[in-house]
Amino acid sequence: MPVMKFDVNETYAPNPRTTAKGRHIVHISIDKEGNEKPPSLLADKFDIVGNGTDGSGAHYRIIRYQDRCTRQTRHAALPCAEIGSNAAWAKLQSMGIVVYSGRAKREYLADYLQTAGSRDFWQITDKAGWQGNAYILPSGEVLQADEGECRVLYNGDTSQAAAYTAKGSLHEWRENVAKYAAGNSRLLLAIGAALAAPMMNRLEEAGGGFHLYGASRDGKTTAAKAALSVWGDPDAAKLSWNGTALGFGNTALARNDNLLVLDEIGQVKHTKTVSETAYAVIDGTGKIQGHKDGGNRLIRQWRTLLFSTGEYDMQSYVERGGEKWEAGQNVRIPSLPSRATYGIYENLHSFENGAALSDHLLHQIGQYHGTAGRAWIEQLRHIDTDAIREMRDSFLRMLPELNGQILTVARRFALVAAALELSADITGLPRGQGMAAMKQYFEEWIDENGTESHEERTIIRNAVRFFELYAHTPRFAIFDALQKDHDRNHAGYYKAKNGDYAAPAAEREQEYWVIPTVFEEEICKGRNTAMVCRILHGAGWLEKYSGERYQFQRGDKIRYYVFDGVRPPDK
Numbered sequence: 394m395p396v397m398k399f400d401v402n403e404t405y406a407p408n409p410r411t412t413a414k415g416r417h418i419v420h421i422s423i424d425k426e427g428n429e430k431p432p433s434l435l436a437d438k439f440d441i442v443g444n445g446t447d448g449s450g451a452h453y454r455i456i457r458y459q460d461r462c463t464r465q466t467r468h469a470a471l472p473c474a475e476i477g478s479n480a481a482w483a484k485l486q487s488m489g490i491v492v493y494s495g496r497a498k499r500e501y502l503a504d505y506l507q508t509a510g511s512r513d514f515w516q517i518t519d520k521a522g523w524q525g526n527a528y529i530l531p532s533g534e535v536l537q538a539d540e541g542e543c544r545v546l547y548n549g550d551t552s553q554a555a556a557y558t559a560k561g562s563l564h565e566w567r568e569n570v571a572k573y574a575a576g577n578s579r580l581l582l583a584i585g586a587a588l589a590a591p592m593m594n595r596l597e598e599a600g601g602g603f604h605l606y607g608a609s610r611d612g613k614t615t616a617a618k619a620a621l622s623v624w625g626d627p628d629a630a631k632l633s634w635n636g637t638a639l640g641f642g643n644t645a646l647a648r649n650d651n652l653l654v655l656d657e658i659g660q661v662k663h664t665k666t667v668s669e670t671a672y673a674v675i676d677g678t679g680k681i682q683g684h685k686d687g688g689n690r691l692i693r694q695w696r697t698l699l700f701s702t703g704e705y706d707m708q709s710y711v712e713r714g715g716e717k718w719e720a721g722q723n724v725r726i727p728s729l730p731s732r733a734t735y736g737i738y739e740n741l742h743s744f745e746n747g748a749a750l751s752d753h754l755l756h757q758i759g760q761y762h763g764t765a766g767r768a769w770i771e772q773l774r775h776i777d778t779d780a781i782r783e784m785r786d787s788f789l790r791m792l793p794e795l796n797g798q799i800l801t802v803a804r805r806f807a808l809v810a811a812a813l814e815l816s817a818d819i820t821g822l823p824r825g826q827g828m829a830a831m832k833q834y835f836e837e838w839i840d841e842n843g844t845e846s847h848e849e850r851t852i853i854r855n856a857v858r859f860f861e862l863y864a865h866t867p868r869f870a871i872f873d874a875l876q877k878d879h880d881r882n883h884a885g886y887y888k889a890k891n892g893d894y895a896a897p898a899a900e901r902e903q904e905y906w907v908i909p910t911v912f913e914e915e916i917c918k919g920r921n922t923a924m925v926c927r928i929l930h931g932a933g934w935l936e937k938y939s940g941e942r943y944q945f946q947r948g949d950k951i952r953y954y955v956f957d958g959v960r961p962p963d964k
Contacts, residue, residue, distance in 0.1 A: 417435070445544075452472075453472055454506055518549070531557050536767060571820040580619055618758050622763070624652065654699075655701045785807045807831070870886050871894065886905075
């Protein structure tokens with residue numbers, strides 16, 4: 394390459410330039426005589442430390458600045474497409490950076506933003522959670538072993554950034570919060586769920602969660618706050634079920650690979666919100682949205698573990714709004730009874746009652762929080778995925794053989810059990826306790842729900858409700874009545890097995906002959922009739938005429954579905 398030669402006798406000629414000087418970014422102009430004019434202030438000082446792109450391919454300039462109030466160093470991503478526009482100036486000003494007015498000044502500042510500073514590459518994301526070996530908290534704080542390893546900048550929802558802060562030491566949280574989970578399966582589930590959330594990505598588990606239901610003031614909210622104390626301030630991080638689908642999408646994205654707590658489902662004004670929210674959270678995929686410049690926006694995806702509380706099970710809330718709670722949703726967010734021996738507690742740890750223990754925990758949680766999650770991420774980086782999988786599978790081997798739907802619930806408990814065991818050094822809880830408590834709680838769920846599929850339970854439940862409502866009402870006429878003129882609410886006939894109708898209706902052993910239209914519309918409720926018949930017959934309740942026929946003929950030559958009693962045996 395040829396060597397450039399300079400005339401040593403040539404005098405220095407200053408050039409106009411924009412630069413950082415002192416506490417400001419300034420533009421220095423040159424007068425007609427070639428002398429520098431006094432600097433013109435453009436903005437408060439900030440450093441341009443790199444370029445970045447997001448998942449959609451949009452480009453950014455990365456700036457580093459000092460917060461005017463906290464004096465902390467912060468980073469921000471400024472979209473290249475906005476530089477020079479009012480949107481860019483508004484964004485800088487929202488960060489507390491003074492941007493001076495005047496068209497020429499802002500043109501100089503726009504050129505500076507596009508051309509100055511470092512060209513180091515940064516990854517821009519609006520999704521929290523794992524980004525390579527780095528982990529982003531919902532506040533935007535990046536946890537990583539080596540700061541130079543991966544330059545990641547969170548550009549998503551930070552509306553709850555203040556909630557994900559640490560207070561007190563890990564030792565203080567362990568001694569004042571976590572130790573009270575010992576012997577308490579509900580508290581262990583809550584804390585374990587918070588620790589399990591970052592593991593889902595490693596095991597490629599689908600999103601889902603738990604719904605804790607029971608009487609008011611039994612300690613459910615305490616359990617929810619104990620879960621949140623793993624990551625930050627529970628009072629600030631706890632959310633309600635009220636919101637929009639878009640809002641919950643942003644919320645879930647900010648809690649990707651983390652815990653989302655929604656307390657007191659009963660506060661929802663419109664029950665349809667429950668199903669919409671639950672579907673949105675566990676589905677993990679945002680809606681397809683068009684871009685103003687054509688084409689579609691990048692589809693947002695997340696993986697979140699939900700911890701919900703309420704007075705009733707999830708299915709009841711959804712069905713009150715006229716929606717169906719499908720089998721897939723029921724096993725991905727199983728409803729668990731909150732009631733143990735003393736509210737949510739089995740072990741009071743020397744406290745007088747459950748309320749006293751809850752009051753103590755709530756006070757301590759407010760003082761010590763946010764340290765366990767940070768320590769857990771550091772530890773989780775060094776745990777081999779096969780070791781996590783083996784710990785999860787060791788829990789599943791403790792259980793009998795299960796069908797597909799029940800196994801889905803079991804895997805959720807297994808994930809929590811594995812998290813509790815692997816994090817024992819962080820929580821201070823005895824090893825083996827997580828496994829034992831989650832097995833106990835899962836068996837409680839089995840006792841409550843049975844080993845049948847959700848679909849089977851729903852079909853039997855619908856039929857039971859029908860007979861509870863109408864078996865002893867005028868909708869059913871005595872079997873021997875041959876009148877043909879019934880009102881439109883007529884459902885069929887009842888028949889005493891021994892022919893004795895003198896005993897009270899509730900005490901008689903009798904059959905119920907249901908007309909086909911009522912059976913199909915009110916008992917089947919749109920489900921396949923053959924499948925419903927098969928399930929109800931398998932429960933020992935619906936009688937079978939012969940072969941594959943379930944309909945019996947009465948004297949009026951109409952065929953009926955015949956039930957033995959008002960409920961299946963032992964149900």
